[in-house]
Amino acid sequence: MTARGIIVGAPRSGSGKTSVTIGLLRALKRRGFAVRGAKSGPDYIDPAFHEAATGRAGVNLDSWAMPPALIDRLLGESSEHADIVVVESAMGLFDGIVSAENRSGSAADLARRFGLPVLLVLDVSGQSQTAAAVAKGFAIYDPAVSIAGVVLNRVGSERHRKLATEAIEAVGLPVVGSVMRDPSMTLPERHLGLVQASEHADLDAHIDRLADVMERSLDLDRIVGMAASLGDVTPSSIKPSESTVIALHPPGQRIALAKDAAFTFLYPHLIAEWRNAGAEIVPFSPLADEAPDQSCNVCWLPGGYPELQAGRLAAANSFRNGMRRFAETRAVHGECGGFMVLGERLEDADGVTHNMLGLLGHSTSFARRKMNLGYRQATLLADCPIGKVGDTVRGHEFHYASLVEAGPDAPLAEIADGQGVALGAFGGRRGSVSGTFFHAIARAR
Known part of the structure; x- marks a missing residue:
């Protein structure tokens, strides 16, 4: 089976991407998928959480710092012996620096290069129907970046969920999950970001709790169905001259x-x-x-x-x-x-x-x-x-x-x-x- 891939993105840092990604990775593993995590941009900490959730080493894919052939090889190696690769975006989906085409460091570069669809995580605390305007903006901002579905995060009530979901689906985007507001899902932070995975005494139990939430809150079948084939970047498809980069x-x-x-x-x-x-x-x-x-x-x-x-x-x-x-x-x-x-x-x-x-x-x-x-x-x-x-x-x-x-x-x-x-x-x-x-x-x- 050829591995498939999907990007978990958001409008900004702090939207809940990491908790959703970690829980999704473990939930997919529970279903019997061979799953790998990847992180766009420069980040040491999240790949360790991905590895803890899946039992498979994480990887960084940085479109500014890495030459394209190296990204191809790393993603190809990650897809080997995997059913699905989940790429977590750094910061906001389109955030990077002004640079050469598809070399900004953003997760959107990876979406364009590999045709990876985006699962958009929206923190809807403090808003309801306005979330549809944000989702619509993401959908039309760059035609080369496909927003496949939306996950509502930090939902306050059933009425809140219904208002936001109906508004987003009215603009043509499917809502594939709603995660209720729960402070216990938040991972502790310090001055350089999240406290490292190795420092959590009860990390595996916390990941299991996140997976429980995602199993209840997300339509996992639809999310898996949205993922796109990575057949063009399997190790066997990479040119010999690029495999040694x-x-x-x-x-x-x-x-x-x-x-x-x-x-x-x-x-x-x-x-x-x-x-x-x-x-x-x-x-x-x-x-x-x-x-x-x-x-x-x-x-x-x-x-x-x-x-x-x-x-x-x-x-x-x-x-x-x-x-x-x-x-x-x-x-x-x-x-x-x-x-x-x-x-x-x-x-x-x-x-x-x-x-x-x-x-x-x-x-x-x-x-x-x-x-x-x-x-x-x-x-x-x-x-x-x-x-x-x-x-x-x-x-x-x-x-x-x-x-x-x-x-x-x-x-x-x-x-x-x-x-x-x-x-x-x-x-x-x-x-x-x-x-x-x-x-x-x-x-x-």
């Missing part, structure tokens, strides 16, 4: 990867690609005071929440000593939170300053917060684990920490925003150590 080459043969509550943000497609290329991932936990395996030839400190764990990291002497010993002869790279830990000091939210690894000379603060958010393209000024000198790598920034001392290190890259506007030198490098607030997604093509 990868995001980033493995930074080493044996990769020591920091992995715990402080270090969690590494895109699933990178881990999968590195393993497929023959690299071995050797995880270690700085919070458990573990050092990187000295038999590895590169160490990677991903992003995460070191600002919430700064005291424990500062007290982790085995981690500190092992990192310093490792960096004497082998490459070390830190992204965002990892970059913060590579520096001299980190000031936490309470204004307490903690000594970090000191492998780079900068200092950061979470007490003096400023949101940095957006697509970035980095042209590397030196060889490092994310590429060779002169390479341009696409990715993004998303952090609240500020750089309070730049330090004496040479910059790692020249950085520009998603539209190519230069932002100056970025990151730091010293010997075999490199780091930056920039999260790498894929090499530019």
Whole structure:
């Protein structure tokens, strides 16, 4: 059977897409479907919820950061041995940046490229018939993007449901479900978005509750029937020249990867690609005071929440000593939170300053917060684990920490925003150590 696909979209963040998607994924799994989740745009957290709901690894599909051939391959691999792929939109369905055609980063790009229909989730709290105007606007905004059906979310009463449903169906769009207002469905959040899946002690039970709600509230048969064939992007249909397109080459043969509550943000497609290329991932936990395996030839400190764990990291002497010993002869790279830990000091939210690894000379603060958010393209000024000198790598920034001392290190890259506007030198490098607030997604093509 050829896999089918559908996009879960909404007018904005906070509409309930993630709860609907997670519950839908588990409900479909209960029905015996082999189901996979995917996320449009740059997002580390939701793919982990998708994996928890389905038992199958999630994936990101980013139309700005990834070349089209890479998206084709990743979606093709996701559809292999799957009956249905559910793609969750980031932000609003059409939200992205001004860029080349179908390279904005929006979920609508994926809808156009693959002919995927959209299940539109509308938060109808505070409105009733007006929801039809919103739905109609989505239906006619872009003829190349098909709105297949609507799910009403946060419905207050049966009368509320009836008013909104009749108005929407009168403009020609089917309503395929209505989810009643229920605060217990809301997933907890913190400053970078949802609290991570790995931090929920009772996550599986919560997902089951969401699935129970979706089974009661959605017409699952109609939703499955709306999904479109992904036959054109199955692994067997992808050109041989495109099947080898990868995001980033493995930074080493044996990769020591920091992995715990402080270090969690590494895109699933990178881990999968590195393993497929023959690299071995050797995880270690700085919070458990573990050092990187000295038999590895590169160490990677991903992003995460070191600002919430700064005291424990500062007290982790085995981690500190092992990192310093490792960096004497082998490459070390830190992204965002990892970059913060590579520096001299980190000031936490309470204004307490903690000594970090000191492998780079900068200092950061979470007490003096400023949101940095957006697509970035980095042209590397030196060889490092994310590429060779002169390479341009696409990715993004998303952090609240500020750089309070730049330090004496040479910059790692020249950085520009998603539209190519230069932002100056970025990151730091010293010997075999490199780091930056920039999260790498894929090499530019």
